[in-house]
Amino acid sequence: MIDLLALCAFNAAYAEAIDSDELERWPDFFVEDCHYRITHAENERDGLPAGIVYADSKAMLQDRIAALREANIYERQRYRHLLGIPLLQQAEGEHAKARTPFLVVRIMATGETEVFATGVYVDRFVRQDGQLLLASRVAVCDSTVTDTLMALPL
Amino acid sequence: MIDLLALCAFNAAYAEAIDSDELERWPDFFVEDCHYRITHAENERDGLPAGIVYADSKAMLQDRIAALREANIYERQRYRHLLGIPLLQQAEGEHAKARTPFLVVRIMATGETEVFATGVYVDRFVRQDGQLLLASRVAVCDSTVTDTLMALPL
Amino acid sequence: MIDLLALCAFNAAYAEAIDSDELERWPDFFVEDCHYRITHAENERDGLPAGIVYADSKAMLQDRIAALREANIYERQRYRHLLGIPLLQQAEGEHAKARTPFLVVRIMATGETEVFATGVYVDRFVRQDGQLLLASRVAVCDSTVTDTLMALPL
DSSP states (O other): OHHHHHHHHHHHOOOOOOOTTOGGGGGGGGGEEEEEEEEHHHHHHOOOOOSSSSSSSSSHOOOOOOOHHHOOOOOGEEEEEOOOOOOEEEEEEEEEEEEEOOOOOOOOOTTEEEEEEEEEEEEEEETTTEEEEEEEEEEEEEESSSTTOOSSOO | OOHHHHHHHHHHHHHHHHHTTTTGGGGEEEEEEEEEEEEEHHHTTTTOOOOOOESSSSHHHHHHHHHHHHTOGGGGGGEEEEOOOEEEEEEEEEEEEEEEEEEEEEEEETTTEEEEEEEEEEEEEETTTTTTEEEEEEEEOOSSSOOOOOSSSO | OOOHHHHHHHHHHHHHHHHHHHGGGGGGGEEEEEEEEEEHHHHHHHTTOSEEEEESSHHHHHHHHHHHHHHTGGSSEEEEEEEEEEEEEEETTEEEEEEEEEEEEEEESSEEEEEEEEEEEEEEEEEETTTEEEEEEEEEESSSSSTOOOOOOO
């Protein structure tokens, strides 16, 4: 069974990959036919499927990182993810559902540091060949105001 | 014995209930004759019992939520709790004492996001019929300046 | 073997000692011939050994706290550490390597609350006589802009 500690360890590795700018490793936290979405709380409440970012395969996540690198946006600032303890809602065999609060801080080149985004990951995990992976991660932001620079993975 | 992982799981569920606006579930994290208080560090250091918020029963917590709903204040903004790892100070039989740092972010309708409150939960836990509950939670805020809008449960 | 839960418990105690202003206990989280450094991401990337703060023994950490107390700077504001889940990178016998994200909030006497520093602890742990201790902690700040008031231990 997938337990709380395994989810904690997974999320620590996930956040570290993004914040240490090893973005190319980010898609490897997902299964091939994954679902990944960034949306906000009101959209989610109203059942609107469209989000700020949408992907339904690992290949799309890889494309997204390639585009980020090309646009060269990401490097201009740094991010720091602080993740809460997951709420493990369901665990059965090789599957689990969990919700994990996140807070992302953005650090500009000027040193200005601000809370960039907060919200909750709504996750479905699966264990494949002994490896824990995301079948689905929906990052539900608390703010309904979209930062057009929201380029980085949440 | 109550262990660190059990406290982590408890706090994750506690924060999720508040941040997902299921406030009516909040009193259920407490025993019937609980103690709940919001205060700040200087008051606590000086042993002043009066706090920003005070309740000494689960019924008072329920009243508080009912009042919040009537005043309709809570819905105008969102909150996000980020809780640290508990410091388990004592665990004996069905009782435990712990301290857990908290950070609460407020998200206004305009999208403005700010650190609203930080501090530490000073907690006494008890397990009743297999269920972990708060006998006492004192939320000691770091700031001595009280926000008069501090309506939400911390 | 040193496991994830042990690191979580260690960090909770470490942060609590600093944030509750029991700074004199801070050096006790380190071995005698420890390495402690505060630096920032660009320095670290370029392999520059010089940091904002540097100590290579527990005695130097104790001196630092004594100086802080004398200068009386620390008391004018409060800090709150929020630490993420450690990424346990290696654990063998009585040794472990880990990376842990941190966020430190500063609370001024006026009540103003701001994100003061974010970054990652790059740690080497050792267990001596059954007690987990830091052989080395390098606090790598995300911001390259040094606050000259960065007086407190990170």
